[in-house]
Amino acid sequence: MIELKREELLISELADLLVNDKHIAVGAASPIPGAAALLVKEEAKLQNNRLRVTILHSNKYNNFTDGARELFDCAAQGRIDTFFLGGVQIDGEANINLVGTGSYEKIQKRFPGSFGSALMYFVVPQIILFREEHSPRTLVDKVEFISAPGFSDENIYRPGGPKFLLTNRALFKFNKQKKRFCLLKINNNENLENIIKLTGFKFDVDDKITNMSVPNKTRIDILRNKISYMVSEFYPEFADKIWGV
Amino acid sequence: MKQFDELSLLEIVDEVKDGDLIGIPADYSGVPMEFTKELIKKGIKDLKLYCLPLTTIQGDMLIGSGCVSEVEAAAVTLGEFGLAPRFSEAVESGKIIIKDSTCPALHAQLQATEKSVPFMPLRGVIGSDIQKYRKDWQIIENPMKFSGNKNEPILLLPAVQLDILIFHAPCVDKNGNIQIGRRRELATLAHASKNVFVTTERILDIDLFDDELSAATCLPALYIDGISVVKNGAWPCALPGVYGADNDEIKKYSIAAKTQKGFEDYMKNYLSN
Numbered sequence: 001m002i003e004l005k006r007e008e009l010l011i012s013e014l015a016d017l018l019v020n021d022k023h024i025a026v027g028a029a030s031p032i033p034g035a036a037a038l039l040v041k042e043e044a045k046l047q048n049n050r051l052r053v054t055i056l057h058s059n060k061y062n063n064f065t066d067g068a069r070e071l072f073d074c075a076a077q078g079r080i081d082t083f084f085l086g087g088v089q090i091d092g093e094a095n096i097n098l099v100g101t102g103s104y105e106k107i108q109k110r111f112p113g114s115f116g117s118a119l120m121y122f123v124v125p126q127i128i129l130f131r132e133e134h135s136p137r138t139l140v141d142k143v144e145f146i147s148a149p150g151f152s153d154e155n156i157y158r159p160g161g162p163k164f165l166l167t168n169r170a171l172f173k174f175n176k177q178k179k180r181f182c183l184l185k186i187n188n189n190e191n192l193e194n195i196i197k198l199t200g201f202k203f204d205v206d207d208k209i210t211n212m213s214v215p216n217k218t219r220i221d222i223l224r225n226k227i228s229y230m231v232s233e234f235y236p237e238f239a240d241k242i243w244g245v
Numbered sequence: 246m247k248q249f250d251e252l253s254l255l256e257i258v259d260e261v262k263d264g265d266l267i268g269i270p271a272d273y274s275g276v277p278m279e280f281t282k283e284l285i286k287k288g289i290k291d292l293k294l295y296c297l298p299l300t301t302i303q304g305d306m307l308i309g310s311g312c313v314s315e316v317e318a319a320a321v322t323l324g325e326f327g328l329a330p331r332f333s334e335a336v337e338s339g340k341i342i343i344k345d346s347t348c349p350a351l352h353a354q355l356q357a358t359e360k361s362v363p364f365m366p367l368r369g370v371i372g373s374d375i376q377k378y379r380k381d382w383q384i385i386e387n388p389m390k391f392s393g394n395k396n397e398p399i400l401l402l403p404a405v406q407l408d409i410l411i412f413h414a415p416c417v418d419k420n421g422n423i424q425i426g427r428r429r430e431l432a433t434l435a436h437a438s439k440n441v442f443v444t445t446e447r448i449l450d451i452d453l454f455d456d457e458l459s460a461a462t463c464l465p466a467l468y469i470d471g472i473s474v475v476k477n478g479a480w481p482c483a484l485p486g487v488y489g490a491d492n493d494e495i496k497k498y499s500i501a502a503k504t505q506k507g508f509e510d511y512m513k514n515y516l517s518n
Contacts, residue, residue, distance in 0.1 A: 028299075029324065057273065059485055067429030068271060068298065069356075072349035076368060099345060100336075104378060110333040113299070113320035116348035118376075119369035146374040155396050157368050236492060237325045
């Protein structure tokens, strides 16, 4: 049995959600999504399939030449299948907050800001919400600031939106009709009671709830021997911490 | 006659006035850190930072040094090294005004100025609290009969013209054309700014327009008001294609700047080197 790091399990879990994509883009502060996207690209190559990955904070793994606006134009044109968003807070209706806690006019704890979420959430078909910390302070009933809403009125142009939410404890799928998350998988050393206790919003539970899938040896080898070095180009601190490269 | 004005770094610093709306490049576009150091030493006040679309250590240092009254940005962050501590503290204590935005809106407002039109429409954003708090933004119903969807609400963003822009570039040719490579957002910033000054690693004795390959990497000299050679001018930030970020130094800053006292100690040393 190979000993797996928690981050490697999350990378593999994210990678499973990307296998049908043609173009995956990865934004700021996203080493785990970045590694997952490159992993799926590498696996596609072995199957003789083509998959494009654009890592915004990399020079090497970046398909854009028209400046920082190209990501948003490209996404609005429908040329990006999957993008990742995070949040200081994520609520049960998939609203995300990247700005801070407390009321906006008298903010208690200020975080960096909304980045491109207010457009990307509307136009990319598969948005995967990714937040490692799974606790009542990150997964809340109602966010205190909406950087980007989880759903919109019918007359708003919105081909995109939330599909999944992955934390270090669980994977949820978002049901657009019910405006509610449904628990699909839990981390191997977790149980349902604990997940309910640590989640600040109410959610459904899938009939066929399973454990997160453990990557096979081939995938782990690719990740450790190849992807780790690729990641070190754009997230050196992360690559050093996880793989010592 | 020489095709551009070569200035000293201090001459460029003197072009920035208290209260200016200043263009701030992202950490991947060539951050003019040596310039920023001199600007802080000069004791500039009341700057309004327009970040395209974010700022890192440059913005945090300017805020911590009391040079800033307002920030328009999609994010202020130290990236892998966490929150921008002086920014967070300044917002929490109400020392600065933050105009929260989102990346494509920051681009679009400058693109309106590029085209000299009063506003630019953008999809998305509606229903967010970003839009709710931006009283300078407006929503209209799509007025076009045969383009887009009927009854679709659409966001309008005002054109923004910057007073001044300073960025750091790998090299400049003998005619003052600036090599920006694929960092085309620098061109957007320059087109939308009344004055543009560039610090650069070196001036080359060639014309980048002689070759189609290098011509495509240029911001033409016609947009530039002055150039100064400043070696290592982006340190500790990266200069894409030339040198990487000094991560040890940025980490050191991120720890020191957690308190105002730690920040001031760090800056005393930084400004004297």
